[in-house]
Amino acid sequence: MSAPVVVVGAGMAGLACARRLAQAGLAPMVLDKGRGIGGRMATRRVTLADGGALQFDHGAQYVTAREPGFAALLDELAGATGLWQNGSGRQRWVGRPGMSGLPRAMAARLEVRQSVQVTGLHPDGRGWRLETDAGTVLASAVVLTVPAPQAAALLGTDHRLAGALAAVHYAPCLTLMAAFPGNLQRPFLSQASDSHPLAWIAQDSSKPGRPQGPTAWVAQASPEWSAAHLEEPPEALAGRLLPLLADRLGLDPAQALFAAAHRWRYARVAAPLGQPFLSDGTLWLGGDWCLGARVEAAWQSGSAIAEDLLARGLGG
Ligand SMILES: Cc1cc2nc3c(=O)[nH]c(=O)nc-3n(C[C@H](O)[C@H](O)[C@H](O)COP(=O)(O)OP(=O)(O)OC[C@H]3O[C@@H](n4cnc5c(N)ncnc54)[C@H](O)[C@@H]3O)c2cc1C
Structure with a gap:
């Protein structure tokens, strides 16, 4: 398998990045080890013995929309969002029919391969070779949007971006x-x-x-x-x-x-990086750990990576 740009992680950061790249005419491939889309925007469905249906948002509870770009996304995907009166006196945006509804709507026109875990990441010519449990994937550019400790494990301690990752705590x-x-x-x-x-x-x-x-x-x-x-x-x-x-x-x-x-x-x-992403020119690292513990911060990070990648003319 090969793709010009491989995005690892189908959470908010990875999907924000891949969606922007796709809108610019690129064809990113998104890989995620999970069975569902959305990462920590997660919804669990349960059927009781009597046939009753239960549903739980066991990750993110709601999203804030302080950034105009993120607010515009919620407007655009209005069918997958709703306002929740949660008793605090403030209305909160949530996904519909569950929190995972929003990332699922974002992924609708993207190539997302689920249940594919990236186990290794190696420089290969001018690009990257990803080892996964579904085979090898070659890419000119890689965007890693997994939690910082998991990114550090894939990168190895010798990589020049590893030090910055070590400062991030969850x-x-x-x-x-x-x-x-x-x-x-x-x-x-x-x-x-x-x-x-x-x-x-x-x-x-x-x-x-x-x-x-x-x-x-x-x-x-x-x-x-x-x-x-x-x-x-x-x-x-x-x-x-x-x-x-x-x-x-x-x-x-x-x-x-x-x-x-x-x-x-x-x-x-608990201790974010303080900037929207890390990059060495062919590898980008991002996620909520860059700017803060919020879905919207993950969106900001993924969006900023896409703009940087496009500005450098990569992925075509
Ligand atoms: C319990 C809880 C409550 C929260 N409440 C809120 C809230 O109310 N409001 C709010 O704004 N935020 C909340 N958050 C935080 C919010 O969920 C996150 O900030 C945001 O969803 C992170 O998005 P992300 O894309 O950076 O990471 P993730 O959503 O974690 O996505 C990373 C993805 O990478 C995949 N992955 C990891 N390793 C690999 C690998 N090796 N190969 C392939 N795929 C891999 C994972 O499966 C995952 O899908 C909460 C989080 C939790 C856990």
């Missing part, structure tokens, strides 16, 4: 997805706390376009709690987190119809 996040019968109390739509092990709780089924019936809740453990319990198996984590959530809701954990936990090892950037 906080983990353990997330609980739980559902209770719809006729039980729902004391709030969302709640943030900086003193409780659960730093954020959202009534996910109150977002627009979500399945109705049971109430779907997402609860995110604080960075401290997440770090302390990071290596525990997901089943044990669900067992720990469910009573914490039930307590905040005034419910009995035994009433839960479903509970599962998800581990985000690289959830939120």
